[in-house]
Amino acid sequence: MYSRKCGRLMLGLICTSPKANLKNVLQLKSAFSWTSVCKRRTQLLQSQNALHCHISVRSASQTTVDPNELKRFQSLASKWWDEGGEFAALHSMNDLRVPFIRDNLLTVRGGQPGKPLAGFKILDVGCGGGLLTEPLGRLGANVLGIDPVEDSIGTARVHSSRDPDLRRRVQYQACTLEDLTGEGDEDDGFDAVVASEVVEHLADLETFAYCCSHVLKPGGSLFITTLNKTNLSYALGIVAAERLLRIVPMGTHDWEKFISPVELERLLESYGLSVQSVRGMLYNPVSGRWSWTDSTAINYALHAVKLSEEPQTDTAEADGPDPQRQAAS
Numbered sequence: 001m002y003s004r005k006c007g008r009l010m011l012g013l014i015c016t017s018p019k020a021n022l023k024n025v026l027q028l029k030s031a032f033s034w035t036s037v038c039k040r041r042t043q044l045l046q047s048q049n050a051l052h053c054h055i056s057v058r059s060a061s062q063t064t065v066d067p068n069e070l071k072r073f074q075s076l077a078s079k080w081w082d083e084g085g086e087f088a089a090l091h092s093m094n095d096l097r098v099p100f101i102r103d104n105l106l107t108v109r110g111g112q113p114g115k116p117l118a119g120f121k122i123l124d125v126g127c128g129g130g131l132l133t134e135p136l137g138r139l140g141a142n143v144l145g146i147d148p149v150e151d152s153i154g155t156a157r158v159h160s161s162r163d164p165d166l167r168r169r170v171q172y173q174a175c176t177l178e179d180l181t182g183e184g185d186e187d188d189g190f191d192a193v194v195a196s197e198v199v200e201h202l203a204d205l206e207t208f209a210y211c212c213s214h215v216l217k218p219g220g221s222l223f224i225t226t227l228n229k230t231n232l233s234y235a236l237g238i239v240a241a242e243r244l245l246r247i248v249p250m251g252t253h254d255w256e257k258f259i260s261p262v263e264l265e266r267l268l269e270s271y272g273l274s275v276q277s278v279r280g281m282l283y284n285p286v287s288g289r290w291s292w293t294d295s296t297a298i299n300y301a302l303h304a305v306k307l308s309e310e311p312q313t314d315t316a317e318a319d320g321p322d323p324q325r326q327a328a329s
């Protein structure tokens with residue numbers, strides 16, 4: 001029991017092929033075009049090369065999808081709502097992450113009693129079976145959960161359909177963030193983007209950060225929970241969980257994909273997202289509960305806000321990141 005839960009602490013999970021087909025979700029016509037993302041990303045990469053900048057370009061693939069990750073999550077797609085199963089630690093993480101999201105959103109804009117997040121439009125990226133999507137919907141938010149693993153989205157839909165209160169406010173689509181396409185104006189963005197325990201499974205974090213910034217309204221919030229890149233996270237997440245205790249299959253986690261709060265903050269700020277707070281989270285494998293801690297050495301939660309003004313761009317019509325700002329960071 002201990003080892004199983006210990007493993008879940010930092011463990012990744014895994015999944016299948018992405019599907020894109022998202023239109024007019026939550027009455028949103030996104031001001032986001034994947035074609036323009038690709039174009040801007042290419043320009044950015046070219047500019048970065050020209051400037052010999054220090055930002056590490058994790059991938060020029062322009063997709064966040066790592067097919068191996070999707071295969072692993074695909075195999076677990078029916079397990080999301082087993083509270084004592086593989087995703088138990090994610091269930092109990094709601095004790096911290098739901099109030100973290102709620103309270104930070106209410107700091108930006110007041111809420112109504114009973115349904116404090118009524119009127120907020122939230123995008124839950126990498127929602128899996130909807131473990132976090134549902135409680136956000138119950139707080140009154142209109143939530144779109146997206147995940148490239150179709151079977152996970154199927155599980156999420158079936159589960160939320162049992163609650164009539166959620167049917168009106170929670171929707172799911174099998175797609176990635178970069179698949180979100182459409183046309184619209186500035187009002188069409190999300191009030192918040194949530195990516196909880198997701199970034200450590202992505203192939204390209206820069207594309208992800210860029211897309212997050214694009215789908216957010218100015219002043220909108222980004223919430224991320226993830227794993228730090230430390231000796232401790234390597235020892236517990238890779239050595240203990242995978243090699244010694246064999247809690248998860250070898251290779252479940254790629255420590256290289258973990259990221260420190262400082263590096264994540266630098267990346268987000270280069271895409272016009274200002275980090276407001278970073279808090280350490282600690283999992284107790286005996287109680288199965290999470291608590292806040294001063295240390296961000298293993299798990300942490302981050303809140304960033306999209307600045308009202310876009311970062312400086314190199315062309316008048318450009319809507320992408322500023323290469324000079326990137327270079328400076």
Ligand SMILES: C[S@@+](CC[C@H](N)C(=O)[O-])C[C@H]1O[C@@H](n2cnc3c(N)ncnc32)[C@H](O)[C@@H]1O
Pocket residue numbers: 012013014015064065066069070073090125126127128129130131132146147148149152175176177195196197198201202203
């Ligand atoms: C550890 S689970 C977290 C699920 C959910 N956020 C939660 O905390 O309950 C990671 C999720 O990220 C999804 N994922 C993997 N690659 C992704 C990508 N490129 N874009 C969006 N989601 C992705 C997986 O399918 C999986 O559902």
